Amino acid sequence: MSSSSLPCKLDSPFHRIRILDSTVFQLPDSYAERYQGSGGSAHAAGMKIRLEYELKTGSFLQVDVGPGKNSDRLYGTQRTKTVEEKELCIRDLGYFSLGDFEEIEERGAFYVSRLKVNVRVYEKNGNMERFKDGKVKKQSLYKEIDIEAIMDRLELGEIIELPEVYLGRDKKLRTRLLIYKLTEEQTQKRLMVCTQQEKKKGITYKERTKFLKILITY
Incomplete structure (x- = not known):
């Protein structure tokens, strides 16, 4: 067809x-x-x-x-x-x-x-920690990116690109991330959809989840 x-x-x-x-x-x-x-x-x-x-x-x-x-x-x-x-x-x-x-x-x-709100986003750590023998500590290879802090700095309707990030606490998938801050009108539409989903599915989203669903698309 x-x-x-x-x-x-x-x-x-x-x-x-x-x-x-x-x-x-x-x-x-x-x-x-x-x-x-x-x-x-x-x-x-x-x-x-x-x-x-x-x-x-x-x-x-x-x-x-x-x-x-x-x-x-x-x-x-x-x-x-x-x-x-x-x-x-x-x-x-x-x-x-x-x-x-x-x-x-x-x-x-x-x-x-789009990115799920519970997936952590990382970047390579420029200040890696080392053991006494000089070997790099594996847990210091990456550092988590504060997505909400980035959103706070954006104007309504503004979009930025992070050309190299790593997704997932364990897998660390290398990818490109686009962050867009919704306009006021778009925010209200997202709130309405979120309320409808809560009613339909019989669930209550956490405030952080609502915030990220409203403000971030990828």
């Missing part, structure tokens, strides 16, 4: 631009045996549709329908196995995986993703 192609000079470096996302909706409880829900909103049954779309040609690369409880992250890992050289992968936060990003790079491809 395809539609008209997308003419754009910016997409020329990429053979394909792959967009992966999903949507989930509730079903009557009588469908719970076949389509088990994710547990939100007190519904026992739910269906999830996952779609990977190729933006340059308008083609569907993959469409899957299954229970609402199915993991997006595991599905993203499956789709990563099909990524080819010089492709660009754009994914929703539900598919966030440092391991997948690393494999995409190893395949000679590229990715764009």
